Amino acid sequence: MQDLAVEPRQGQDWTAVPQLIRSGGMLGEPWESLFGALRATPARGPMVVGQIGQSLDGRIATLSGHSCYINGPEGIAHLHRLRAVVDAVVVGAGTVRADDPQLTVRCVSGPNPVRVVIDPRGTLSRSARAFACDGIRRIVVSAKRGCRHLADDIETIALPDTGGRIAPRAILEALFDRGLRRILIEGGAHTLSSFLSAGCLDRLHVVVAPMILGSGKPGLDLPPIADMGGALRVPMRTHSLGREILFDCDLSCRTAGLRPAHDAGRRPTVPEA
Numbered sequence: 001m002q003d004l005a006v007e008p009r010q011g012q013d014w015t016a017v018p019q020l021i022r023s024g025g026m027l028g029e030p031w032e033s034l035f036g037a038l039r040a041t042p043a044r045g046p047m048v049v050g051q052i053g054q055s056l057d058g059r060i061a062t063l064s065g066h067s068c069y070i071n072g073p074e075g076i077a078h079l080h081r082l083r084a085v086v087d088a089v090v091v092g093a094g095t096v097r098a099d100d101p102q103l104t105v106r107c108v109s110g111p112n113p114v115r116v117v118i119d120p121r122g123t124l125s126r127s128a129r130a131f132a133c134d135g136i137r138r139i140v141v142s143a144k145r146g147c148r149h150l151a152d153d154i155e156t157i158a159l160p161d162t163g164g165r166i167a168p169r170a171i172l173e174a175l176f177d178r179g180l181r182r183i184l185i186e187g188g189a190h191t192l193s194s195f196l197s198a199g200c201l202d203r204l205h206v207v208v209a210p211m212i213l214g215s216g217k218p219g220l221d222l223p224p225i226a227d228m229g230g231a232l233r234v235p236m237r238t239h240s241l242g243r244e245i246l247f248d249c250d251l252s253c254r255t256a257g258l259r260p261a262h263d264a265g266r267r268p269t270v271p272e273a
């Protein structure tokens, strides 16, 4: 397991990494091991990474929704580095209601990503911090019938829904069409689970903090499986982020439908949410 503190004393300086990833350059360690897989941009769809910060017992918030902060400085710095290497960060409306996140890069150096909020019913207020007018592009993904004009400077993508649910793949295709090649699905649980369930994540970064909540909101909530044969088993590497552990899961075989035909037959079957 690699040991990575907040600011590694050895290895390549972080500052150049976001640009190197965009230009397809090789990274030095420890960054190549952590972020090198995100360099690829498939021709037919975006590179998509999900992240989740959770307790040892798999919780991302208390039952009341309190979640600040499960992860410590190392885990938060890793999340901000992920934001810096992607083109867009996506959250569900529930996270905006619960946390009112800024979704900016503040703990490390690097560019801010485009902010995308999935708000199918058009319930969120213009005053949410994700919509702050700070020069960064902002996009609301809405269901066609829930679509409303939020502000002139906020783009809207209106997509068809089935019972209020917009297909995650349709969301990714719409973002790809708008030039967004690397996408971070930051949460919350419902949003991340629906993208995982739909086979739309290339990688999943799970950062586990040394705490036990004992109750609370689960990080992933997928349809039940009948037996262990239905478990999603993934190639995985671990990294030490100070007191926290990053599990970097390779889900690329699940995104075969977004890939060129040569590896399209490798997709395992997991029921969709």
Ligand SMILES: NC(=O)c1ccc[n+]([C@@H]2O[C@H](COP(=O)([O-])OP(=O)(O)OC[C@H]3O[C@@H](n4cnc5c(N)ncnc54)[C@H](OP(=O)(O)O)[C@@H]3O)[C@@H](O)[C@H]2O)c1
Binding pocket: 051, 052, 053, 054, 060, 061, 065, 066, 067, 070, 091, 092, 093, 094, 095, 096, 098, 099, 118, 119, 120, 121, 123, 164, 165, 166, 167, 168, 186, 187, 188, 189, 190, 191, 192, 194, 217
């Ligand atoms: N630890 C972490 O890494 C982390 C990260 C982010 C958030 N969180 C926590 O996660 C919790 C919020 O998670 P959550 O599961 O309640 O909410 P969420 O995933 O943030 O948002 C879910 C909502 O987003 C909309 N949505 C998302 N995907 C959609 C789709 N494909 N089609 C249609 N609508 C879609 C729906 O909005 P409507 O409800 O309007 O229908 C849905 O109910 C908070 O407690 C927050 O603190 C933790």
